[in-house]
Amino acid sequence: xxxxxTGLRARLVTxxxxxxxxxxxxxxxxxxxxxxxxxxxxxxxxHFATHVELLAAIARHGFGELxxxxxxxxxxxxxxxxxxxGTDRDPRARIxxxxxxxxxxxxxQPGMFDLMxxxxxxxxxxxxxxxxxxxxxxxxxxLIGEVGPPAGVRPADAAAALWANLHGxxxxxxxxxxxxxxxxxxVGPQLEAALAAHLGSELR
Amino acid sequence: xxxxxTGLRARLVTxxxxxxxxxxxxxxxxxxxxxxxxxxxxxxxxHFATHVELLAAIARHGFGELxxxxxxxxxxxxxxxxxxxGTDRDPRARIxxxxxxxxxxxxxQPGMFDLMxxxxxxxxxxxxxxxxxxxxxxxxxxLIGEVGPPAGVRPADAAAALWANLHGxxxxxxxxxxxxxxxxxxVGPQLEAALAAHLGSELR
DNA sequence: ACCATCGAGTAGACACTGTCTACGCAGGCT
DNA sequence: AGCCTGCGTAGACAGTGTCTACTCGATGGT
Numbered sequence: 001x002x003x004x005x006t007g008l009r010a011r012l013v014t015x016x017x018x019x020x021x022x023x024x025x026x027x028x029x030x031x032x033x034x035x036x037x038x039x040x041x042x043x044x045x046x047h048f049a050t051h052v053e054l055l056a057a058i059a060r061h062g063f064g065e066l067x068x069x070x071x072x073x074x075x076x077x078x079x080x081x082x083x084x085x086g087t088d089r090d091p092r093a094r095i096x097x098x099x100x101x102x103x104x105x106x107x108x109q110p111g112m113f114d115l116m117x118x119x120x121x122x123x124x125x126x127x128x129x130x131x132x133x134x135x136x137x138x139x140x141x142x143l144i145g146e147v148g149p150p151a152g153v154r155p156a157d158a159a160a161a162l163w164a165n166l167h168g169x170x171x172x173x174x175x176x177x178x179x180x181x182x183x184x185x186x187v188g189p190q191l192e193a194a195l196a197a198h199l200g201s202e203l204r
Numbered sequence: 205x206x207x208x209x210t211g212l213r214a215r216l217v218t219x220x221x222x223x224x225x226x227x228x229x230x231x232x233x234x235x236x237x238x239x240x241x242x243x244x245x246x247x248x249x250x251h252f253a254t255h256v257e258l259l260a261a262i263a264r265h266g267f268g269e270l271x272x273x274x275x276x277x278x279x280x281x282x283x284x285x286x287x288x289x290g291t292d293r294d295p296r297a298r299i300x301x302x303x304x305x306x307x308x309x310x311x312x313q314p315g316m317f318d319l320m321x322x323x324x325x326x327x328x329x330x331x332x333x334x335x336x337x338x339x340x341x342x343x344x345x346x347l348i349g350e351v352g353p354p355a356g357v358r359p360a361d362a363a364a365a366l367w368a369n370l371h372g373x374x375x376x377x378x379x380x381x382x383x384x385x386x387x388x389x390x391v392g393p394q395l396e397a398a399l400a401a402h403l404g405s406e407l408r
Numbered sequence: 409a410c411c412a413t414c415g416a417g418t419a420g421a422c423a424c425t426g427t428c429t430a431c432g433c434a435g436g437c438t
Numbered sequence: 439a440g441c442c443t444g445c446g447t448a449g450a451c452a453g454t455g456t457c458t459a460c461t462c463g464a465t466g467g468t
Contacts, residue, residue: 137381153393157397160382160394164372171375190368193362194365197362
């Protein structure tokens with residue numbers, strides 16, 4: 001359990017993460033990753049049966065980083081004055097913080113965000129990739145439940161709608177549509193609008 | 205202006221559309237499209253300088269179909285009783301109808317929807333792909349303006365947030381996350397929640 | 409101590425892909 | 439007629455993912 005993992009499997013994943021950040025998803029060829037890891041093109045086969053399995057491992061790394069970023073954002077709320085335990089904190093503020101962290105992650109690591117939600121690439125790779133995003137979703141469900149969804153709407157549906165909104169904002173910004181629509185790449189106003197819509201306008 | 209376009213350029217696009225619907229984005233190889241169109245693999249080069257330009261043309265076809273589906277959904281509202289001109293119809297009902305049509309399109313043509321929003325594939329192909337989605341967006345802005353966004357939110361931002369919500373719902377369903385989160389592939393409840401959030405809860 | 413075994417990485421082959429170039433060949437122009 | 443230009447063919451080339459044979463060093467059993 002060292003700082004740097006020396007196994008080739010881990011080295012391939014980190015090489016892929018670097019390459020992904022530098023050049024984007026299209027550059028994630030099996031052979032190039034192997035080259036970066038300093039091994040021949042056949043070596044990854046010992047650890048990943050196929051190319052998409054390696055990509056899935058890289059994406060899983062991204063999900064871990066996203067979860068960590070969200071946890072950090074949530075914890076930061078606690079440090080600023082409110083010292084109560086988790087469920088006591090203002091659920092609206094927590095949702096807003098998580099939403100911002102989600103969008104910040106997508107903006108800071110566009111390549112990784114791309115890969116993570118490329119289901120055409122990742123599906124069928126036998127991974128529990130979706131499970132990785134389930135904890136985040138359940139957090140949203142709980143917080144939405146505390147805020148209180150509109151009458152007649154299940155908290156799970158309200159949470160899914162909110163998550164979809166965040167995800168859509170991230171995608172549209174990455175695609176450049178937001179700049180086209182509003183003249184700016186800043187998602188701030190749209191995020192405010194989305195939060196106001198889903199949480200009610202009494203906040204802000 | 206015949207029913208079937210005989211030029212090779214159009215034949216390549218329709219062959220690509222068919223292949224996309226049958227097998228998905230990954231099957232859209234330049235050579236396979238050429239094979240389906242009954243020409244050699246070098247022939248497309250006369251009409252499309254590169255592979256992604258052909259893909260962009262296919263995606264543009266999809267944007268046209270999406271625009272047509274949305275127009276049809278909007279017109280259907282007019283036929284059911286309300287015979288007034290466009291701006292007089294209930295903006296909430298029009299937004300709901302457009303939203304449903306958007307999600308229906310994404311569900312009915314998942315491969316095409318995938319391709320249309322694969323900015324990593326299409327960007328840099330010099331096309332005005334984004335322009336294609338601009339009319340839809342402006343319709344949303346106008347309708348949202350009629351409904352009246354929450355205090356302090358520009359109509360353009362509220363419209364972008366709503367569009368992002370629709371898009372996110374479509375993506376999450378395509379990815380299977382909705383089934384995971386709510387146990388069903390039916391976006392109905394989440395769409396209801398999103399519409400209630402963005403349009404106010406007094407409708408339904 | 410020796411030998412066998414096995415995991416891990418190498419090297420090459422194979423079928424594909426996208427791009428590029430040379431070629432053929434019909435039709436229309438002067 | 440001669441020529442040229444547009445359009446499709448055929449082949450080459452580098453690069454890709456996968457598969458198979460091979461090496462080679464460490465490990466373990468007797």
